[in-house]
Amino acid sequence: MRSRVRPPRASHPIDRVQDVRTSAGTAVRVYVPASDDSERLLVVYLHGGGWVSGDLDMHDPTCRSLAIGADAVVVNVDYRLAPEHPYPAPLDDAAEAVEWAVAHAESWGADPSRTVVAGTSAGANLAAAVAVRRAEAVAEPALLGQVLIYPVLDAAMHTASYREKAEGYFVTADHLRFFWDAYVQSDVDRAHPHISPGLAPGVSQLPPAVVVSAEHDPLRDEADAFAERMRSVGRLLAHSQVPGQIHGFLTAFADSPASTSTLQLVIDSLVRMRTLPTDGALVTDDPRGQ
Numbered sequence: 190m191r192s193r194v195r196p197p198r199a200s201h202p203i204d205r206v207q208d209v210r211t212s213a214g215t216a217v218r219v220y221v222p223a224s225d226d227s228e229r230l231l232v233v234y235l236h237g238g239g240w241v242s243g244d245l246d247m248h249d250p251t252c253r254s255l256a257i258g259a260d261a262v263v264v265n266v267d268y269r270l271a272p273e274h275p276y277p278a279p280l281d282d283a284a285e286a287v288e289w290a291v292a293h294a295e296s297w298g299a300d301p302s303r304t305v306v307a308g309t310s311a312g313a314n315l316a317a318a319v320a321v322r323r324a325e326a327v328a329e330p331a332l333l334g335q336v337l338i339y340p341v342l343d344a345a346m347h348t349a350s351y352r353e354k355a356e357g358y359f360v361t362a363d364h365l366r367f368f369w370d371a372y373v374q375s376d377v378d379r380a381h382p383h384i385s386p387g388l389a390p391g392v393s394q395l396p397p398a399v400v401v402s403a404e405h406d407p408l409r410d411e412a413d414a415f416a417e418r419m420r421s422v423g424r425l426l427a428h429s430q431v432p433g434q435i436h437g438f439l440t441a442f443a444d445s446p447a448s449t450s451t452l453q454l455v456i457d458s459l460v461r462m463r464t465l466p467t468d469g470a471l472v473t474d475d476p477r478g479q
Contacts (some may be wrong), residue, residue: 218245221298236266249265283319334462340408350408386415400425434447
C-alpha cells in the first residue's frame with residue numbers, strides 16, 4: 190500500500206533529499222529541511238509492511254510531512270525484509286541505522302542528543318525494540334522519544350481486540366500470524382522484549398512515547414496497554430485511540446480528517462519533544478502518570 194500523505198504547507202520546505210547507505214550498507218533516504226536551525230530533531234523512521242514488504246518510497250510523503258511540519262531531519266530506513274531476512278536482521282538494520290544517523294546528525298544540522306525513533310505497524314515494532322535495546326545498553330546519546338503508530342508490540346496475539354477485530358477490518362488476525370511467522374522463524378522466545386517490546390520490563394528507562402492506535406485494529410489493545418504502562422511511569426507524551434479507523438488508516442485514507450488530525454498530532458508531538466529534557470525527567474501531563 191503506497192502512502193498518499195501530503196506534506197503540509199510550511200515556511201521551511203525541504204532543502205535536500207539524499208539517498209545514501211549506512212556503514213553496514215542499509216539504504217536510507219535523508220530529508221533535510223531548509224531552515225538554518227542547528228538544533229533540529231533527528232527522526233529515524235521505519236516503515237510498516239509486516240516485516241515482509243515496504244521500501245523507501247512507501248512512506249516518502251509521510252517522511253516529507255514530518256520533516257517539513259516539525260522542522261526535523263528525517264532518516265527513512267530501508268531495512269532488510271522477511272522471510273528472506275528474519276529476526277534479528279530487520280532489527281539489527283534499524284539499530285545500526287540509528288547509530289549511523291546519530292553519528293552524521295550534525296552534518297545535516299540536527300542535534301544528535303535529540304534523536305527520536307518512529308514507525309508504523311511492524312516499523313513501530315522495530316522502533317520500540319531499538320528503544321529497548323538502547324536502554325538496556327545505556328547507549329549514548331539516549332533517545333529523546335519514540336513515536337509508535339498502530340504498533341505491533343506483543344507476539345502472543347491474545348488480546349480482546351485480536352478476537353473482536355479478527356476479521357473484516359482490512360488487516361486480519363490471520364494476516365498478523367503470517368507476518369509473525371515470517372519474521373520470527375527460530376525457536377527464540379517471542380516474549381523477549383526485542384521481539385515483543387510491549388512486554389519490556391522497566392519501562393521507566395524507555396524514552397517518552399507517542400502512541401497511536403485504531404479502534405478497528407486487532408493491534409489496538411496491545412498499543413493501548415503499552416501507552417498505559419508508559420503513562421504510569423510518567424513517560425507518555427501523547428496517546429490517541431482514533432475512533433472508527435482501521436490499521437493503516439494514516440496512509441490508506443490520507444485525505445481523511447482522521448489521517449490529517451493524526452499526522453498533525455505526531456508533528457505537534459515532535460515539536461514538543463524539542464523542549465524535553467535530555468536527562469530522563471518525567472514528561473507526562475497526566476496526573477495518573479506522576
